[in-house]
Amino acid sequence: xxxxxxxxxxxxxxxxxxxxxxxxxxxxxxxxxxxxxxxxxxxxxxxxxxxxxxxxxxxxxxxxxxxxxxxxxxxxxxxxxxxxxxxxxxxxxxxxxxxxxxxxxxxxxxxxxxxxxxxxxxxxxxxxxxxxxxxxxxxxxxxxxxxxxxxxxxxxxxxxxxxxxxxxxxxxxxxxxxxxxxxxxxxxxxxxxxxxxxxxxxxxxxxxxxxxxxxxxxxxxxxxxxxxxxxxxxxxxx
Amino acid sequence: xxxxxxxxxxxxxxxxxxxxxxxxxxxxxxxxxxxxxxxxxxxxxxxxxxxxxxxxxxxxxxxxxxxxxxxxxxxxxxxxxxxxxxxxxxxxxxxxxxxxxxxxxxxxxxxxxxxxxxxxxxxxxxxxxxxxxxxxxxxxxxxxxxxxxxxxxxxxxxxxxxxxxxxxxxxxxxxxxxxxxxxxxxxxxxxxxxxxxxxxxxxxxxxxxxxxxxxxxxxxxxxxxxxxxxxxxxxxxx
DNA sequence: GAGCATTTGTGCGTATGTATG
DNA sequence: ACATACATACGCACAAATGCT
Numbered sequence: 104x105x106x107x108x109x110x111x112x113x114x115x116x117x118x119x120x121x122x123x124x125x126x127x128x129x130x131x132x133x134x135x136x137x138x139x140x141x142x143x144x145x146x147x148x149x150x151x152x153x154x155x156x157x158x159x160x161x162x163x164x165x166x167x168x169x170x171x172x173x174x175x176x177x178x179x180x181x182x183x184x185x186x187x188x189x190x191x192x193x194x195x196x197x198x199x200x201x202x203x204x205x206x207x208x209x210x211x212x213x214x215x216x217x218x219x220x221x222x223x224x225x226x227x228x229x230x231x232x233x234x235x236x237x238x239x240x241x242x243x244x245x246x247x248x249x250x251x252x253x254x255x256x257x258x259x260x261x262x263x264x265x266x267x268x269x270x271x272x273x274x275x276x277x278x279x280x281x282x283x284x285x286x287x288x289x290x291x292x293x294x295x296x297x298x299x300x301x302x303x304x305x306x307x308x309x310x311x312x313x314x315x316x317x318x319x320x321x322x323x324x325x326x327x328x329x330x331x332x333x334x335x336x337x338x339x340x341x
Numbered sequence: 342x343x344x345x346x347x348x349x350x351x352x353x354x355x356x357x358x359x360x361x362x363x364x365x366x367x368x369x370x371x372x373x374x375x376x377x378x379x380x381x382x383x384x385x386x387x388x389x390x391x392x393x394x395x396x397x398x399x400x401x402x403x404x405x406x407x408x409x410x411x412x413x414x415x416x417x418x419x420x421x422x423x424x425x426x427x428x429x430x431x432x433x434x435x436x437x438x439x440x441x442x443x444x445x446x447x448x449x450x451x452x453x454x455x456x457x458x459x460x461x462x463x464x465x466x467x468x469x470x471x472x473x474x475x476x477x478x479x480x481x482x483x484x485x486x487x488x489x490x491x492x493x494x495x496x497x498x499x500x501x502x503x504x505x506x507x508x509x510x511x512x513x514x515x516x517x518x519x520x521x522x523x524x525x526x527x528x529x530x531x532x533x534x535x536x537x538x539x540x541x542x543x544x545x546x547x548x549x550x551x552x553x554x555x556x557x558x559x560x561x562x563x564x565x566x567x568x569x570x571x572x573x574x575x576x577x578x579x
Numbered sequence: 580g581a582g583c584a585t586t587t588g589t590g591c592g593t594a595t596g597t598a599t600g
Numbered sequence: 601a602c603a604t605a606c607a608t609a610c611g612c613a614c615a616a617a618t619g620c621t
Binding site: 408410 | 586
């Protein structure tokens with residue numbers, strides 16, 4: 104550290120850590136040394152290191168988690184929302200590897216919210232598929248998908264065989280479907296959601312509720328996706 | 342409370358509180374009695390009251406805040422994102438009263454992120470307008486708007502006089518503009534943001550970054566809006 | 580900043596009612 | 601009649617967030 108360079112020490116430290124990150128010495132997702140370690144290495148007070156880390160966090164190069172440490176920011180997935188929003192297509196388009204893990208697939212009566220979204224009466228039978236969406240093996244979303252059972256008979260069996268909602272819908276008589284509206288909110292995760300997404304409980308979720316319709320405009324699916332906010336960015340082109 | 346009605350106590354309590362809400366005795370935004378008070382009034386344990394309140398929160402009838410109390414949910418603003426996204430128009434269309442409060446309007450050099458979004462070189466002069474957007478007198482968003490100074494001369498003066506970005510842009514030679522892309526993320530608020538939005542620090546923000554272009558497709562504005570997540574819902578129609 | 584009161588959040592142990600086999 | 605499982609309800613203690621002095 105050069106104390107007479109006319110450049111504040113914290114800037115020099117920030118540049119040094121940034122060099123480690125862009126140079127690849129500190130890969131995305133990895134943990135950086137603790138603030139105390141950095142302070143010792145650079146021969147400065149921990150306050151000075153903190154000033155540098157704050158700058159890096161402001162520029163989204165690192166993510167600081169109280170009690171855990173500082174981590175190099177991972178690449179964020181651009182999740183484009185449009186008429187033909189398909190998880191696997193969106194992920195594949197960015198040269199990443201989509202996968203999924205089924206949580207449950209059941210038949211159940213519709214509660215108020217689901218009934219309103221699907222346009223059926225409360226208590227009518229709906230299929231629910233819950234899954235975790237993953238990119239390159241890392242979980243990025245927990246999603247619940249509701250379908251009017253009457254409209255897509257045998258969907259659950261088809262899904263169990265095919266492992267894809269789009270393919271299962273095709274077998275159940277829905278060759279294609281389109282996203283009509285998406286409503287986006289944010290909230291804190293439940294302990295279960297945090298566990299499934301392997302993220303700390305104090306980081307928020309992006310919640311996107313979508314209504315999908317078939318070619319004739321009939322509602323075919325109501326989906327609720329919860330994204331780990333640091334790993335996904337919803338993109339709207341208009 | 343009827344302990345032999347065959348209906349769980351917590352359900353009876355939830356129904357009672359719900360009646361107060363839909364009946365108007367507890368208006369939107371008002372604080373409900375503390376859990377201890379309700380437990381005493383109904384002659385049950387606080388856990389039982391909590392079970393009832395959890396149900397009401399799950400149904401979005403109330404919002405529970407640690408250390409503060411429980412509050413009747415206010416109406417959420419549907420904020421529609423499309424090519425012509427204008428704060429005041431969106432609010433007015435829902436029969437609500439838009440207003441705003443200027444935080445600062447300054448000229449400054451572009452940092453990396455702003456320069457990249459506006460498509461200018463780092464360090465070029467940009468105008469920054471920061472404001473709080475309000476609906477019916479309640480803050481719902483803090484937004485920062487960046488403009489390439491060269492492209493919209495005199496914008497700050499015009500904004501100071503007119504109090505509207507759309508009107509100020511018109512005077513500065515941009516008769517109309519359109520939103521090209523929006524990127525949506527979520528994060529926790531800084532203490533300052535929480536204060537400006539008058540929301541607790543443990544509730545997340547919805548962050549929408551937008552690029553606006555003029556009729557010829559040239560980038561005219563880069564906007565970053567931070568919405569109080571409980572008061573706004575972003576809506577995408579496709 | 581420290582200290583304090585208020586309020587919600589969490590965990591654990593226990594008891595009871597209800598439905599099922 | 602009995603065993604089991606599950607949801608309901610209670611009691612107590614402490615953690616965590618907020619707001620105030």
